[in-house]
Amino acid sequence: MDAIYDPQRIEAKWQQRWAEMKLFEADVDPERKKYYVLEMLPYPSGALHMGHVRNYTLGDALARYLWMKGFNVIHPMGWDAFGLPAENAAIKHGRPPAEWTFSNIEVMRGQLKRLGFSYDWRREIATCAPEYYRWNQWLFLKMYERGLAYRKKSRVNWCPECETVLANEQVINGCCWRHEETAVVEKDLEQWFLKITHYADRLLEDMKHLVRWPERVLTMQRNWIGKSHGTFVDFRIEGLDDSLRVFTTRVDTIFGCTAVFIAPDHPMVEKLIALSKSPQKLREDADRVKASSVRARVEVNLEKLGADTGFRARNPFSGALIPVWLANFVLTEYGTGAVMSVPAHDERDFEFSTDYNLPIKTVIVPQNGKLKEPLEEAFVEYGRLVDSGKYSGLTSEQAIERMTVDAEAGGFGQGTVQYRIKDWGISRQRYWGTPIPILYCDKCGIVPVPEADLPVVLPSEVKLTGQGKSPLETVSEFVNAACPRCGGKARRETDTMDTFVDSSWYFYRYTDPQITLGPINQDAVRYWFPVDQYIGGIEHAILHLIYMRFFTKVMQDIGLVEFSEPVARLFTQGMVLKDGSAMSKSKGNVVDPTEMCAKYGADTVRLYMMFAAPPEKDLDWSDAGIEGAWRFLNRVYRLVEKHKVTLQVSNAGSLEPNLGIESLSSDERRLLRKAHQVLRHVTEDMEYRWHYNTDIAMCMELTNELAESEVAFAAGKIRKEVFRLAIEFLLVALSPFAPHLADELWEALGHSEPILKFPWPAFDPELAAEDELELPVQVNGKLRGRIRVAANASEEQIRQFALEDEKVKQYLNGKQVVKIVLVPQKLVNVVVK
RNA sequence: GCGAAAGUGGCGGAAUUGGCAGACGCGCCAGACUUAGGAUCUGGUCCCGCAAGGGGUGGGGGUUCGAGUCCCCCCUUUCGCACCA
Secondary structure (H helix, E strand, O other), X not given: OOOOOOHHHHHHHHHHHHHHHOOOOOOOOOOOOEEEEEEOOOOOOOOOOHHHHHHHHHHHHHHHHHHHOOOEEEXXXXXXXXXXXXXXXXHHHOOOHHHHHHHHHHHHHHHHHHOOOOOOHHHOEEOOOHHHHHHHHHHHHHHHHOOOEEEEEEEEEEEOOOOEEEOHHHEEOOEEOOXXXXXXXXXXXXXXXXXXXXXXXXXXXXXXHOOEOOHHHHHHHHHHHOOEEEEEEEEEEOOOOOEXXXXXXXXXXXXXXXXXXEOOOOOHHHHHHHHOOOHHHHHHHHHHHHHOXXXXXXXXXXXXXXXXXXXXXXXXXXXXXXXXXEEOOOOOOOOOOEEEEOHHHOHHHHHHHHHOOOOOOOOEEOOOOOOOOOOOOOOOOOOEEOOOHHHOOOEHHHHHHHHHHHHHHHOOEEEEEEOOOOOEEOEEOOOOOOEOOEEEEOOOEEEEOOHHHOOOOOOOOOOOOOOOOOHHHHOXXXXXXXXXXXXXXXXXXXXXXXXXXXXXXXXXXXXXXXXOOOOOOHHHHHHHOOEOEEEEEHHHOOOHHHHHHHHHHHHHHHOOOOOOOOEOEEEEEOOEEEOOEEOOOOOOOOOOHHHHHHHHOHXXXXXXXXXXXXXXXXXXXXXXXXXXXXXXXXXXXXXXXXXXXXXOOOOOOOOOXXXXXXXXXXXXXXXXXXXXXXXXXXXXXXXXXXXXXXXXXXXXXXXXXXXXXXXXHHOOOOOHHHHHHHHHHHHHHHOOOOHHHHHHHHHHOOOOOOHHHOOOOOOOHHHHOOOEEEEEEEEOOEEEEEEEEEOOOOHHHHHHHHHHOHHHHHXXXXXXXXXXXXXXXXXXXXXXX
16 A cells, blocks of 8 residues: 555556456346346447446446345446447548447447446447347347338438438437437438337336336326327318318317318328319419428427318318318328317417418307407317307216217217327438348348348448448348349348347347347346346437337237336436536537546546536536545545554454444544444435435545544544444445445455455444434524433423523523424424513 | 426535535635645634624515425526427
8 A cells, every 4th residue: 555545556456356356247146136237338439428427437336335235236338339420430531330339449448447337347248249230130020020110101300411311209309319400301211110109008008117217207208109089080071072080189179160270291182282173273382381381390489371272171060161271280190180170279270260360169168157258369178068069068078078979970080099109210221230131022022031041241341421322232242132032033121220229128138148049048137137227318218218118018029028117217317517518529628537537546536426416417527526526535545544554453354343332432432423324324325315425425524533533543542443443434335436445445454355245334223323412492493592412311301401591591581481392303492472 | 388397605515204504525714834835734614793693595475383395476597398189
């Protein structure tokens, strides 16, 4: 042990020793209770950022604590290694994506190791390895067999910057999730989809198992799925054989329907144009409305725009003839692409009808009241029906039910459930991803690649241009293949999979990353699952975290797993900011973990990350703050360094020397009380609250207490074993956050095994308790004095002390004591008149 | 616009169930050691006031012996959703 704290030397030493001891390697052991700690795997972009460090430090602290609590802890790490940046880098610098990716992984693995995280590196995976993505293909084929993967031509979101298609989940405010400034454009393309809509109800239903997920995430998922009950109603169009089907959740308002609105790109629009008296004008109107439609917009507020088609439709309930209008705010892809307009009871219809002078007819009134006519705004709540024929007088709830039944009986409608979520488009017109294992044969059509032929390996010699076509199309050896059915000529699918497929099941693979018999080792999964604690950023709430749940349900249906939810508990940590905004290269405000480790060491970086804010909150990086963490670790180091010779014992091992509470001096009692209080706080916090900032504050308090006890220790008023025990408690409490330093000092005290090998000590409630209390005394709620009483003093005694206190007495002069409120352990309040 | 969360010293943040507001750290002030200090140690540090005392957790009201914490109204910030019929 050096005289001066040298984190570089200490951290290298302990990382090497932990690796030699295989300290973090866990294997299936039915005798022991397992715990699965999982953190979101990083994309190998080139370097770790502070957000990663925070995420992984949180997981590491928990994992180390659980090891000491006796759990068999699986704590793996891997690489989300397919993706666009690799391909873009390749285009820019002429380096193959694989080379770029693997060299980034080298760098970032080195960073993780430098930080000393407790990963079982035997379990490392990279999703771009054929041994891994082969099973993406396998799972895809299983879905294909079940009709859960299908191909269809559809309108898709295209990012001109990425030169590829995006999933709905990847479009934010009409722009690309990677390029916030780039508006998404629409294209009609043949695409592969995964039928997540088939699981919409189960994704909702199973949320009841996710009691330890943040409510925020569940709410976002619930909104994204967007289940709503309603009714289809068919409106016959005059002069046409067809009827127009609308979807409504408020069929009770249908007697107030004064128009039907249809999306400008609704399939029926072409038909209407063809039959129109003025087709020229109608086409122009349709184009104009379409140009301003919801899908085309990027800005937030859309002016409502519409045009009368000249056609009329008959309301099947009231028999009224009403105009059919084109409207730019009607979404083609939701419901039926057409709605009934009830301006009196829908805000949007009200606005539109006011603008275009369409009539407004009230058919719902509040349960016990009237509406002021003419309406100033739509009345959208449930109420009682008026002016609605035989339905008048019913409540909205009753009417919805009865009218839906009547529509079904009359053959002009039916009850239905609609979802906002759509199937997951996974085709990407890019190179660096999992090839979709499909062939197109002139004779046989779509033919899946036989399982035995997997993996379909991504060719390595590919010219990348980023020009909006699948690069694989240019590789004739890849494209041209024999049809597995007829042996004839076939073409391979040249699109690759969305990389969110890779991350939808990777955490299963960790439990046996080398297995070649199937995607997962079911025995290992049975032992290790579910993931007990998953930690990551909130930004994946409706991307990864919903896809991952979907995949598990598919795997359950295939018989691969026996449960429907993979993650028992989710924690979403806050972001790491610099000067109030996210760190980014373009802003030039990036704090580099490697630099920080070189300057202060990993323990300081980790400690600061945990100390600066509670983990769920955003953390603003502060250079002064990390200095404070550094100084604290130096204080701890010097404290032990100073006393180690005195405290060393050859046969050290026990954290609980036999010290009877009654034999302690008052100085000893005070020091040990603090030590046990700290341990109590950290232990309870580790179990459920995770406010590590307060745990570290407690460690600082104990360090201060130890420093203050040095005089008494030198004077022999504190015995060696007591002082030593307090230091050991400090090191234990600190070890999840600053593990290298803790081990170095632990060893200096004479221990031959790392701290992780010791069971987490139990605190003694009796020792942690105060034996004398200082109670505040209030008079009429204002603090007036303090009394010292024994912890076991009777209420009677406390009352008496309180009333006798000199300062309190002054305020009681000439007043009548009405009552005395006594809160045990907390305070006394004397109420006077 | 709708929904959720949050507003506490100069700063990051404590106060877990209604019970001493400001733990712990940063910063700042003073002092010690020192050739020196951006090292270390000691003391101080919510505001007003010499003091006694008074005020104080975004603003206003309420419940309570007692409110940062509970209730109502308002303001601000952040996040999510934004024509989903």
